[in-house]
Amino acid sequence: MAEETKKNNQLNIELPEEVSEGIYSNLAIISHSHSEFVVDFIRMVPNVPKAKVKSRILLTPFHAKRLLKALADNVKKYEAQFGPIKGPDQQPPMAPLNFTPTAQA
Secondary structure, rough: HHHHHHOOOOOOOOOOHHHHOOOOOOEEEEEEEEOOOOEEEOOOOOOOOOEEEEEEEEEEEHHHHHHHHHHHHHHHHHHHHHHHOOHHOOOOOOOOOOOOOOOOO
């Protein structure tokens, strides 16, 4: 019976080829309302004053918290395998993370 329940809980996930290539992002801006979190993934290019949002993900607060936990777990595993990720004082300067961008449609 337990094995049957386990089979029923499996999820078949399809990854289309155009999505499997991924989108590169070197900046994320996170905002929220009472009902959702919005994560904008942005690609900044050196010496180009305008950056574009390449992907926007909307999450419920519950799923945002699950994502936070999963990301923390993966960072911990990454650092165990490859060593500590350098902190902001050891990286090249980036745009401040607390600015509010002007949205354009």
